[in-house]
Amino acid sequence: MIDLRSDTVTKPTPAMRRAMAEAEVGDDVYGEDPSVNRLQEEAARLVGKEAALYVPTGTMANQLAIRAQTSHGDVVLAGAGAHILRYESGAAAALSGVQIKSLGVDGTFTAQQATAAIPPRDHHNSPATLVALENTHNAGGGSIWPIEHFEAVAAAAHERGLKVHLDGARLFNAAVASGVPAARWAAKCDSVSFCFSKGLGAPVGSIVCGSHVTIERIHRFRKMFGGGMRQAGVIAAAARYALTNNIDxxxxxxxxxxxxxxxxxxxxxxxxxxxxxxxxxxxxxxxxxxxxxxxxxxxxxxxxxxxxxxxxxxxxxxxxxxxxxxxxxxxxxxxx
Ligand SMILES: Cc1ncc(COP(=O)(O)O)c(C=O)c1O
Structure with a gap:
């Protein structure tokens, strides 16, 4: 079988399985799993953020970032075909009560388009409070944002008081192919998620990174969404192995x-x-x-x-x- 449906179909290698078998573990809901704690520190450092939280899926990572940085009734701006809009089962509406307004045609958009889509502050309008950028862009065929474009959109959002989330499920594909390090993509974003379970070859897991304050809020919502895991070090060890061995x-x-x-x-x-x-x-x-x-x-x-x-x-x-x-x-x- 040659399975090209997705990069999520990979099986852990013997070396990754060994790392999993030998992982030191504890109860991560008590914050006591050393492998999870190390993974969170390493991931945060890699993308230049203060803190990170390990979560079961990329969908949960995105939805936690939306929930923690918006209020019900808000508008989230995202590129056409965004994963958060098309492939997350209506979660943003169901769990955060937000409307997603999609911009552009291929997953990217300009700072001018973003600015034009922000409704005036008026009690008739839903406030736009978050811009979500996807890099690489799945529905756009693994496309990469031009970095200048990406940074201009983030700057325009911040100027108008919006937060910026990066759905970086395949952030390291973007970094390796563009030569722009993951930390530079992340630098202008308030939250950044990426997946270990896609090109990085781990069997499960994603992470969301941001400031201490943002991650503390996200932590609370992870509990609420049912994403607290116990001896998760067994799978975090696979993610740590992936970060060390499977990026280049x-x-x-x-x-x-x-x-x-x-x-x-x-x-x-x-x-x-x-x-x-x-x-x-x-x-x-x-x-x-x-x-x-x-x-x-x-x-x-x-x-x-x-x-x-x-x-x-x-x-x-x-x-x-x-x-x-x-x-x-x-x-x-x-x-x-
Ligand atoms: C861009 C993007 N974001 C988020 C996800 C969601 O990841 P998961 O399947 O782990 O929920 C995917 C999955 O394919 C994706 O391609």
Whole structure:
């Protein structure tokens, strides 16, 4: 099986499993798990923040950041196709009572667009209190914000009193591919989340980082949302292993994504946009037939929307597997 549906499908390596088996643990709801505490310190340091909180999922990390930095009835500004809007099951409305206003067309937007979308302070309007930026952008095909753009949006938000959250589920893909360190992306944001369970190859877990005050608020809401875990050091050890060993190797996933994109184009499939990181969006009118034919040759990809497929490279597929997937794709195209 060549599974390109997502970078979440990776299995922990023997070395990661050893780190998990040997983890020192304690009850993290009492703040007594040494592996979780070390992970939180390391993650906060890596992105240049005062504090961090380990959480089960990227969705919880985002939703805690929204809950802690908004009030019911507020507006959150986010790019078109944002994960917090499209793929988190309506959580922002259900759990925080906020409305998300989506801007731009490809997940990024300009400072002018952000400013124009902030309603005037007037009792008729919902106050906009948070801007959420996603980097890399999942629905945009793993795209990366231009850093100047990103910083201008954050500055415009702060000037008008809004907080800024970065959904950095794949922040290290952005950092490795752009050469802009994670701490610089995080510097202009009040909260930053990232996932260990995607390109970094851990089986579970995400983290949210920010100031002591923000993380203290988030901690309270983590309890409220049911995200307090006990001897979580077993999984935190995998996340620590991932931070030490699996960041630099992301460039191999990016090279494999480019290899896949070139191969798909050479067999007549349109790839758009050109991949910047580990996500390849390709297009075909014969989506259902192609998906079925690929599945029957043990190649799995996702159908994002009618006519658009997503293939994601990750640590469990090497360049030979990419070539094999391309062979199956070529055969599938001739068979349908
Ligand atoms: C950009 C982005 N944010 C958040 C998430 C949510 O992560 P999780 O699946 O751990 O809830 C994802 C998952 O794919 C994502 O792509």
């Amino acid at each position: 190797r992301l460039e191999h996933d990016h090279a494999n994504a480019r290899r896949l994109a070139e191969g798909l184009e050479s067999i007549g499939l349109r790839v758009d946009p050109a991949p910047r990181t580990n996500i390849v969006l390709f297009h075909s009118d014969r989506d259902t037939e192609l998906l079925r034919a690929l599945e029957s040759s043990n190649v799995l990809v996702s159908l994002m929307r009618p006519g658009t497929f997503r293939a994601v490279t990750h640590m469990d597929v090497d360049s030979e597997a990419i070539d094999e997937a391309l062979d199956h794709c070529r055969q599938a195209l001739t068979a349908i």
